[in-house]
Amino acid sequence: MAQTLSPVDLRRRPRRREGLIQVLLLASGLLSILVTLGIVYELVKGAMGFFTRPLWEDTNKPLAADVAPSDTVLPVRPEGAAIPEGAIIRVDEEIMRVQRAEETALQVERGLRGTQPAAHPAGVDIFLEDRVSLWEFFTGIRWIPQAGEFGILPLVNATFIVSAIAMLVALPLGLAIAIYLSEYASPRVNNVLKPLLEILAGVPTVVYGYFALTFVTPLLRRLLGPDVVDIYNMASAGIVVGILVTPLVASMSEDALRAVPRSLREAAYALGATKLETALQVVVPAAFSGLAAAFIVAVSRAIGETMIVALAAGAGPNFTFNPFEAAETMTGHIVRISGGDLSYDSIDYNSIFAIGLVLFLITLVLNTLSQRIVARFREVYE
Amino acid sequence: MSVRPRFDPNRAARHRRARIGMVVFQLATLVGIVVLMALLYNIINNAFGLAAIEYRIYPATLGLDLETLPQTPRERLLEILETHLSPGLRRSLERTRPLTQRSNEELAALVLERVLQPKVLDTWPLVPSLLHTQDIVAEVHARFPQAEVRWVRWLNTRFLTRPQSSDPLRAGVRTAILGSLWLVAITAATALPLGVAAAIYLEEYARKDRWYNRLIQVNINNLAGVPSIIYGILGLAIFVRALEPLTSGAVFGAVAEGVTANGRTVLSGGLTLGLLVLPIVIINAQEALRAVPNSLREAAYALGATKWQVVWHHVLPEALPGIMTGTILALSRALGETAPLVVVGASTFITFDPVHPFSKFTALPIQIYQWTARPQPVFRNLAAAASLTLLLLLFLSNGIAVYIRHRARQRRLV
Structure with missing residues (x-):
């Protein structure tokens, strides 16, 4: 006789645990949104307090x-x-x-x-x-809290000069390294060079600050004369910030260059182009948007960089265009002000939020721009 | 894209330019390596060298040898303290604890601190110390006739095991190292579970076509680019001020009256760094999860596993080495981070070890910053020694990360 099988329940059972886990995972994902909102909320609140x-x-x-x-x-x-x-x-x-x-x-x-x-x-x-009126804040060229003068321009100016010097170092150096790694170097050389670049990228910024103050500044002073170069100066800080972001420029640029299809290179060689001509006239223009994205991210990093400028660029806001003079950047000012025993009920405390908000917005615009460019650039070759 | 065709028939010149171009690119790469070497050279150069030291009473006149000071006979140490300390100071020391009950190390420390009283007058970096030893000795004799020239290893075991001090010869980084370890532990405890959970959500659960999932992803990418000092401001506003009862330990009654750090605790610092590295942990973990082959998931589903069973039993174990490597690299970043800690309010001068999450704290990068910013050049040597310590710690942790990655790759090959 045929045995009767016990019926198996094949209906979908409710899985409460699975649902709970998914909710917890989603909550972790949402935490990052909360962090962003927290940053914006606190910066705006503090800045409102300032104004x-x-x-x-x-x-x-x-x-x-x-x-x-x-x-x-x-x-x-x-x-x-x-x-x-x-x-x-x-x-x-x-x-x-x-x-x-x-x-x-x-x-x-x-x-x-x-x-x-x-x-x-x-x-x-x-x-x-x-x-402090918004007008005074954005157009004032003096930042003297004791005298009630809060013009952010000296800080912004120093930030941009340091970043400009940094990019003068990092752009050619990083791009050249990227071209060498992607177009010239053999895989074996690559295996040696990439870890070295990673080490350079992993050195803490405070150690770079030490390097700027105790190595680059004395070097500049010996080369150009101590009358020209101050002990604390934007040039030294800028050069070292440039060294700091070079590995970033190099690795992002290398990714962009490697994304250029081989066929383009082969076509150039087939037309008799030399390696240099292929690299500079075919590959670099083809990867241009990726290179631009790398460059913008590097600018953003340079603007947000703190410890190097705090140690080497000098303490005290100074509205000057001479890179060999001392001048405090936005980040340097925040660190110096909050390094002391900061009273919560002071204009100094509020001012770091106002400066922080400006800094946050500048870097946000740059990062978003860079991501847009990368997103567009991906579509081209996929 | 328009590339203007230019044809130069002079092939020899073009190939010469190509060779020059290659040399230029090679040189640029070389510059990077040279800079790295210069950085290391600069630190090592300043971490060791000659120093001109002045004593109130020279060890030789008492028949003491500095290197073996604690091994000096006990009677001799007591006798020196007896004859060279002022009666008032001796009485107050006896009152705290009788000298005869103190250990040899403590007596030796007293002799050094109260009797010999060494003071650093000037220091020289390693390379000039090696190359121009005679000149330096002559210079010291001319400038400070009293002083003694001595080799000093600024990075030594005593430097690693001593607390902070205002005397450069006795200052150490023990409190700073412990503070850094506490910070990294708290950072790991918060950022690792949250980061991995967020990565699992984004990679395994989230539907990519939903706007909120895309928003989370874009937001994480943006957070990774926010300057670290902004996180410091966030930590100051939220952990130090708004959550002060929590982060100062007052809610738990963990802190005795009068010693509270007012929210400027190692917990606040660690949580701030946790937020800072969270996006990096998420992005690295996402990459590790993405690298897990889909066939693995499909096989598990085919056997009737639920989604979470697939993730927990199959995807996560496979992605774990990648996640660990990424997390260690993120924690290395936290270990070297300075600016947010300054803003959150790391103490610059504390001599006691952090014992619980509600302690005041300092960290290695903070020490380096403080010592570098001091005007006295002696502290630059200490900053170099502390930098070397930090770099070695980072080297160690990155080494562990590379080892994990390497082992995972080998296992996969088997």
């Missing part, structure tokens, strides 16, 4: 007579800076709004923003509220 924070500027205009808590007219001396109507002023701890301003008297609204009207003796200076 809305009241700075009190001493007008050097003292009270002419004692003031009682009930007075609404402040007698003032004519000297000092002018106080406009509608301005917020501070006398001792009390904050007031100026309703009408005359040469020797100010009509005010007393006890603003939770402060209490109080008696003030004659001779106390009046402080005028000021804020």
Whole structure:
């Protein structure tokens, strides 16, 4: 007799564990989005704090007579800076709004923003509220926190000079190395050179900073004279940042060059071109977009590079175009300010967020641009 | 793309140019190697050399030998301390712990610190020290008649085992090395599971045509390009300030009153570095997962495995060497990272070891930065020694990564 098989349940069983795992994995993926949002949120919040924070500027205009808590007219001396109507002023701890301003008297609204009207003796200076305006921030050529001057241009200028010098080093050097590796070197030579480049890329930036300060700077000073080259200078920092990004330029460029189909090279050889002509007139133009992407990523790395400039480029913002002078970059300034014991309730603390935001946006634009170029370039040969 | 055809019939000239071109490319590569050599030369050159040292009391006048100071007879050390310490200082030392109860090492340290009091006046790098020894000795005698010229290995075992000190002859990097190890451990503990999980999601689960999956991928690529100092600012705002009760250990009651680091702890530093290397870990792990052949997955599915069983039992073990290699390389990056730690608030001068995640901390790169930034040239030698230590650590960890990769390749061949 035929045996009856026990029926096997072939229906799909609910797999709760599988679903849970998938959710956890997705959450890990989403964490990276959260990090980006966190960066943007904190930078914007800190930068808002920077632009809305009241700075009190001493007008050097003292009270002419004692003031009682009930007075609404402040007698003032004519000297000092002018106080406009509608301005917020501070006398001792009390904050007031100026309703009408005359040469020797100010009509005010007393006890603003939770402060209490109080008696003030004659001779106390009046402080005028000021804020860092966006205009001042982006066009000012002086960054002197003690004096309430916050123009980011000296920092941006130094950042770009250092990056420009770095690219002057890294572009020709990195491109030449890439051409050598992809067009000339045998696989055996490649096997030796690539690990060496990886070592060069793996050296911590602080060690490069040490190298800049104790090797490149003395070398520059010996070559060009100590009168020309300062102990801290942008040139030395720029050269070493260039060395730092050279392996990056080289390896990205090499990938771009290798992606060029063999047939192009063979066609060039068949027409009688020399190896150099093939490399420079056929392969490099064909890989141009990939090379451009490599170059842009390298610029972005150079702009964000911190320790080399912090050690070798000098402390203190300086608006100069002379690469042999000391000048602080955006990153260098952030590190120096936060290296001390930074008080959370200070304009310095807020300023690192404003600078950080500018830095973040610049590098974001460059990285996005580079990825766009790479994405387009991939489509060409696939 | 338009390449303007130019034909130069002078073949000899063209081939000459081709040869020159090749030499130029070779030279460029050579420049890279020369720079690497210069970097290493510069560090080694400064990590060893001659130094002019002045003592308050010269060891020779007391019949002491510096190299074997702890082996000096105990009675002799006690006698020296007896005769050369001021009565007030001796009393206060006796009050902390009687001198007779202290070990020979401690007595020797006291003799060195309180009696001999060596002070570095000037230092010379290795190469001039070797080539112009006589000139340097003569120069020292002219400039500092009192001083003694001595060979100093700035990188030595005492340097590795001593805590930080303001005296360059006694300063060490033990606290910094331990701090760096704590940081790397915390970084690994956070970035490795999260990074691998995200990579598994993106490679094994995510449908590539969904906008949110593409967004995650683009976002990770972008995060990998964010300057490290921005992560420092993020860590300062989130871990040090917003999560202070957590990162300072106050919530767990782990920290005694008055010694809290206010969120500027090794935990905050490690978490910051964790976020910093997360995109790198993800991208490397993705590559490792992508390298697993599809046939493996299909075979497992054919046997009725669920998706997670396929990933956990077949794909992950196969991709593990690649993931480990990528992770170690990412952790090497964390080991050498300086800027975010400065912003997060690594302490520059601490003499005690980090003992738990809520300790204040310093790290090797921070030490190098601090010593390099000091105006006194002696500290440059210490910075060189610390750089050499850091490079050796990195070399070691990269060596492990290469070994894992190599072994995995060999196993695959069998």
